[in-house]
Amino acid sequence: MSEQEYVPKSKAGKWFNDRLPLLSLASHLTDYPTPKNLNYWWTFGGILTFCLLTQIITGIVLAMHYVAHADLAFASVEHIMRDVNYGWLIRYIHSNGASMFFLAVYIHIFRSLFYGSYKSPREIIWILGLMIYLLMMAAAFMGYVLPWGQMSFWGATVITNLFSAIPLIGDSITTWLWGAYSVDNPTLTRFFSLHYLIPFLILGLVVLHIWALHVPGNNNPVGIDIKKPSKDTVPFHPYITIKDAFALLLFMIIFAGFVFFAPNVLGHSDNYIQANPMVTPAHIVPEWYLLPFYAILRSVPDKLGGVILMFGAIFILFVLPWLDTSKVRSAVFRPIYRQFFWILVIDVLVLGYVGAMPAEGIYLVLARVGTIYYFLHFIVILPVVGYLEKTEPVPLSISDPVLSGSADYSMAKKDNEKI
Amino acid sequence: MDKSEKKTTRRDFLFTTSYTVGAVGLGAVIWPLIDQMNPDKAQKALATTEVDISQIEPGKSITVLWRGKPVFLKRRTQEEILEARSVSLEELPHPEKDEERVKNGKDEWLVMLGVCTHLGCVPLSNKGDYKGWFCPCHGSHYDLSGRIRKGPAPKNMEIPKYEFVDANTIKIG
Numbered sequence: 001m002s003e004q005e006y007v008p009k010s011k012a013g014k015w016f017n018d019r020l021p022l023l024s025l026a027s028h029l030t031d032y033p034t035p036k037n038l039n040y041w042w043t044f045g046g047i048l049t050f051c052l053l054t055q056i057i058t059g060i061v062l063a064m065h066y067v068a069h070a071d072l073a074f075a076s077v078e079h080i081m082r083d084v085n086y087g088w089l090i091r092y093i094h095s096n097g098a099s100m101f102f103l104a105v106y107i108h109i110f111r112s113l114f115y116g117s118y119k120s121p122r123e124i125i126w127i128l129g130l131m132i133y134l135l136m137m138a139a140a141f142m143g144y145v146l147p148w149g150q151m152s153f154w155g156a157t158v159i160t161n162l163f164s165a166i167p168l169i170g171d172s173i174t175t176w177l178w179g180a181y182s183v184d185n186p187t188l189t190r191f192f193s194l195h196y197l198i199p200f201l202i203l204g205l206v207v208l209h210i211w212a213l214h215v216p217g218n219n220n221p222v223g224i225d226i227k228k229p230s231k232d233t234v235p236f237h238p239y240i241t242i243k244d245a246f247a248l249l250l251f252m253i254i255f256a257g258f259v260f261f262a263p264n265v266l267g268h269s270d271n272y273i274q275a276n277p278m279v280t281p282a283h284i285v286p287e288w289y290l291l292p293f294y295a296i297l298r299s300v301p302d303k304l305g306g307v308i309l310m311f312g313a314i315f316i317l318f319v320l321p322w323l324d325t326s327k328v329r330s331a332v333f334r335p336i337y338r339q340f341f342w343i344l345v346i347d348v349l350v351l352g353y354v355g356a357m358p359a360e361g362i363y364l365v366l367a368r369v370g371t372i373y374y375f376l377h378f379i380v381i382l383p384v385v386g387y388l389e390k391t392e393p394v395p396l397s398i399s400d401p402v403l404s405g406s407a408d409y410s411m412a413k414k415d416n417e418k419i
Numbered sequence: 420m421d422k423s424e425k426k427t428t429r430r431d432f433l434f435t436t437s438y439t440v441g442a443v444g445l446g447a448v449i450w451p452l453i454d455q456m457n458p459d460k461a462q463k464a465l466a467t468t469e470v471d472i473s474q475i476e477p478g479k480s481i482t483v484l485w486r487g488k489p490v491f492l493k494r495r496t497q498e499e500i501l502e503a504r505s506v507s508l509e510e511l512p513h514p515e516k517d518e519e520r521v522k523n524g525k526d527e528w529l530v531m532l533g534v535c536t537h538l539g540c541v542p543l544s545n546k547g548d549y550k551g552w553f554c555p556c557h558g559s560h561y562d563l564s565g566r567i568r569k570g571p572a573p574k575n576m577e578i579p580k581y582e583f584v585d586a587n588t589i590k591i592g
Contacts, residue, residue: 154540158556161539176453180462182487182539190456278482278489280540284556298557303537303573359558 028214033233034240035220037398041115042218043247044108050248051101052206056199058094066146068192070185073148074274092263098140099266100255102289105133114341116329117219123321128209130317132202139198140287142191149271150281156183156191158284162297165307182277222398223330232398283358291355292348296374298359299367309371316378323378325386333392336385340377347373462486467592469584472528480544482533485591489533489541490579491552492589495563500526502550503564510568513575517564520578530581530589531565537572552576 006027008014017023065084067076080087109129112118118126145156160177164170179186217228226232234240258265266288270281286294293310300306316323331338351370357363468485472492475481480493495503500517508514521529533541533552540556547553548569549562559570566575581591 154556158538158540161537164539176457178458179456180458180487182534184462184487186456186459186462277484277487278541280555282555284540298571301571303571306571 030235030237032214032236033217033229034236035218035226035398036232036234036239037220037222038218038240038243039221040243040247041107041111042220043244044104044111046244047104047248047251048101048108049206050251051097051104052199052202054097055094055101056203058090058097059196059199061090062094063196066192068146068189070148070188070275073146073188077147089259092259096255096258096263096266098143099258099287099289100251101136102140104251105136106289109133110345113344114331115219115221116223116324116326116331118321119324119329120321121216122213122219125209125212126321127318128205128212130314132205132209134314135198135202135205137290139195139202140289142195142198144287145188145191146195147271148188148275150273150275150279151268151271151284153183153275153277154280154284155286156187159286160187162307162310165304167304219329220398221330221332222395223328223332224394224397226398230397285356288352288356291353292351293355295351295355295367296371298355299364299371309375313371313374316375320378320382324382326389326391327386328391328394330394333394334385334389335392336389337382340381340385344374344377347377467590470589470591471587472589473587477527483591485579490591491529491531491533491544491565491576493529493544495527495529497527499550499563503562506562512567513573515564515566515575517566520564520566520575522583525583528589529563529565530578530591532577532579534576535559535572536567536574536576537570542576 006017006024008017008023013023062080065076065080065087067073077091080091082088084090112126112129141155141159145152160174160183163177164174166173175181177187178184179190217226220226229235268285285291293313296313297306297310300309326334326337328334331341347370350366351374354363354367354370359367465486468483468490470481470483470492472481472494475492475494477494478496478499480491482489482491484490503517508516518526520531521527535542535554535556537554537557537559540554542552542554542559542561544552547560549560551563551565551568552561553559554561554570554572557571559572560568561572561576562568564575565578567573579591581589584590
């Protein structure tokens with residue numbers, strides 16, 4: 001790291017930096033040696049930072065007009081949409097921003113799965129990322145409750161009732177979460193409070209996530225350890241900043257496309273009906289980003305079993321670095337794992353699709369097959385493939401196979417020795 | 420007993436008592452912060468509701484709100500009662516006799532929380548494979564006694580505490 005060597009040029013800068021080394025930090029961030037072969041799948045970290053800041057800024061503004069009360073919340077959201085200057089724009093950015101946030105985070109997670117970024121020495125980065133993901137789901141769920149529409153109310157009812165599956169204390173926990181005997185005004189006010197809190201917790205975890213990243217440095221598409229700085233690296237600024245900025249621009253075009261041309265396409269029209277505790281909508285579905293887990297929940301014909309599997313589907317990711325036994329990180333050099341990776345992607349997409357469908361007939365069968373395969377992938381396939389797979393030769397450095405002009409990795413190491 | 424062991428014991432006592440007092444203090448501070456989320460006095464005050472049932476025809480039902488939850492009051496016909504009672508207990512995932520779910524001598528009145536015991540949705544009446552209720556959320560079927568027959572719900576729909584104040588009035592809670 002460059003903190004030690006960095007000395008500000010101006011006298012005032014030096015005076016300040018000796019007391020609070022912010023300038024050293026800035027210098028570290030600009031010079032931070034980054035693998036020169038990072039592809040566009042690596043731009044989603046920056047995109048996610050943008051998403052978080054967008055949600056925080058639009059959220060703070062919305063909270064100036066929103067009223068967290070069961071009798072007033074629904075009307076206050078309509079007030080934002082109709083009366084508040086640009087209220088419609090800010091709310092549509094916030095509600096679609098949540099979807100964009102999850103779109104980006106799923107790409108970010110699958111990138112890590114493909115290139116083995118979760119493996120040693122980056123386990124803590126991975127676990128911090130999963131904690132961010134869990135908090136994102138909590139924030140998104142509570143945010144969805146705030147407009148107090150039918151989907152808000154019944155989504156909240158179904159999700160909080162998940163806790164009633166816990167033996168003995170389940171009902172007390174549910175009542176405690178509600179602050180009432182059903183989802184009611186006390187539930188709404190506490191969800192608003194926590195919805196405001198969680199993004200700042202996420203921000204704190206993001207700092208730790210980046211800090212932990214800057215210890216070993218970025219993984220890269222080849223997945224090998226590299227010397228830093230060396231001919232394999234480029235400084236973060238301007239090389240990565242400009243690439244991230246370009247990717248962000250493309251991402252914002254898609255984002256704006258939703259906000260301006262299809263702001264409600266990812267939502268449910270039922271949520272424009274005010275919450276009614278007497279009538280459940282005919283078809284309750286969570287937001288799209290939770291559908292795979294919802295499919296897992298419904299695939300089990302037992303209440304507690306379904307809840308355990310649903311949470312298990314997320315918590316199994318925490319031990320992923322220890323389930324994957326392969327010493328080679330990148331799927332580029334893992335011909336068998338590469339195929340299972342894509343099957344997993346398809347499996348999660350199928351689960352997402354059946355999660356949106358009624359839990360009956362062929363959909364139930366698909367959900368069960370998909371659920372079994374999901375767990376099979378992590379518990380059986382990953383450890384076994386890691387042992388049996390004959391990996392392809394891994395290059396000694398990022399530059400070598402490129403600079404030597406040969407595509408056959410003539411300078412490459414044999415198999416996976418010394419990784 | 421050697422010297423160093425004796426020393427450690429005195430210090431251990433100080434550590435242990437300090438940690439214990441600290442933990443008790445911390446617990447005493449945390450508990451109010453946790454308990455404030457439980458239902459408050461205003462919520463608890465809404466605990467009873469009186470319902471006029473004189474207008475309900477046999478075979479019909481009404482739904483009232485009690486503690487924020489719907490309560491079904493169904494006046495069952497003789498055929499419906501007979502059908503509910505003709506089921507053998509072995510067929511039930513949560514075995515309960517229909518007689519245990521109604522008040523003695525008031526067999527036609529089924530009063531229960533209209534809340535699916537799976538994840539809390541409101542089941543639809545006169546629907547499902549057992550002519551009772553059907554929950555649209557995750558497909559639980561209930562019979563004419565509100566007992567779970569098929570689907571993910573683990574228990575029969577709950578019977579709240581209620582009483583007949585007079586022939587035409589039921590007090591729930």
